[in-house]
Amino acid sequence: MEATIEVRDLRKRYGATLAVDGLSFVVPPGRVTGFVGPNGSGKSTTMRALLGLDVPDSGSALIGGRPYRSLRHPLNHVGALLDAAAVHPARTARDHLLWLTHSHGLPRRRVDEVIELVGLPSAARRPAGGFSLGMRQRLGIAAALLGDPPVVVFDEPVNGLDPEGIRWIRGFLRSLAAEGRAVLVSSHLMSELEDTADHLLVIGRGRLLADIGVRELLDTASGGWITVRTSRRTEAMTLLAGEGARVAAVDRDTLTVAGLPAERVAATLAAHDVPVRELAAHRASLEEAYMELTRKSTEFTSLTGREA
Structure with a gap:
């Protein structure tokens, strides 16, 4: 099965509320794609439609070219974590995973493999009801990977993780993409996506605002500005303006x-012996870039070059 997520002209309305309005994007294999937007932007609705939990009014949300509801053994095609609390509190982590393997006809050995993979061997025989949020996140990720799926979809996987867990999830997501999987990650923590994602899908009011590489977005937001500190400010301004700079x-x-x-x-100032104490390119953070982009969402302007 092809490791691709494809959403085409997706629309979903709840009563008078238009949650998703003609949304289209593709998540290819081999990279981590961040899925971001303000509260109420349509992220959860899109993921629910993708995973067969909501029926779209029109358009399609496909996994490997097929709708989720047509997948006979879904865990073999897509692994998903939308709600880390969706586990019976009296059931041990291992029993929870055993139940899932049985329901999908998967080999029992996968249970111990994924428990080891997510770092839960010491807690495997404990009831999930006593787990911290971070441990439940790890259990949810283990469940998502039982079928060794080519596509994974995670909603806020960093929630509840301690610093060690956050460092682990960064590397883990990138390793999944390096194995050729399509990885879609929704998160409100821009600082984590900046260190993890290769690409971003930004939505607002149910429409696509940007389908763009993380580096490209940061370069655009940074604006090409350079900070220069020098004791001969006036002379530096004159020299650089003479070279065509805006100073x-x-x-x-x-x-x-x-x-x-x-x-x-640097070369212009050095050629005239102007001392420089600092010369640094302005680098916007992903959070700054995201806030600026979503602030403009009411204008419905897309970086894809189309009206969003």
């Missing part, structure tokens, strides 16, 4: 420069 004074010894690469700024 603005921030304080008595700090400038912001746009329109010239950092290497040319």
Whole structure:
């Protein structure tokens, strides 16, 4: 089965509320794709439609070219974690996984394999009701991987994890993508996606705002500005403006420069013996880029070049 998620012209309305409005995107294999947007943007509805929990009014949400409800053994095709609390509290972690393997005709050995994979061997025979949120997240990820699926969909997998767990999930998600799987991850923690995702899907009001690589989005948000600190501010401004840069004074010894690469700024000032205490390209964080993008969502402008 092809490791691809494909959403085409998806629409879903709940009464008077239009939750998803003509949403289209593709999640290919081999990369981690972050799925982000403000509360109420349509992320949960989209994932529920993808996993057969909601029926779209129109359009399609396909896994490997097929709707979820047509998959005879879904765990062999897609692993999903939408709610880490969706486990019987009196059932042990191992029994929970054994029940899932039995229901899908999977080999029992997969239970111990995924327990080891997510770091739960010491807790495998404990009732899940006593688990912390982070442990329940690990159990949910173990369940999602029982069928060794080519597609994985995780909603907020970092919730409840301690720093060690967060470091683990970063590497784990990237390893899944490196194995050729399509990995779709919804998260509100932009700092985690910045270190994990290769690509972002940003939605607002049920529409696509951006389908863009993380590096490309950061470069766009950074704006190409360079900060220069020098004791000869006026002279530096004159020299750089003469080279075609846009220069603005921030304080008595700090400038912001746009329109010239950092290497040319440095070379121009060095050629005239202008001392430089700092020369640094402005680098926006993913959180800054995301906030700016979603702030404009009311304009319905998409970075894909189409009206969102």
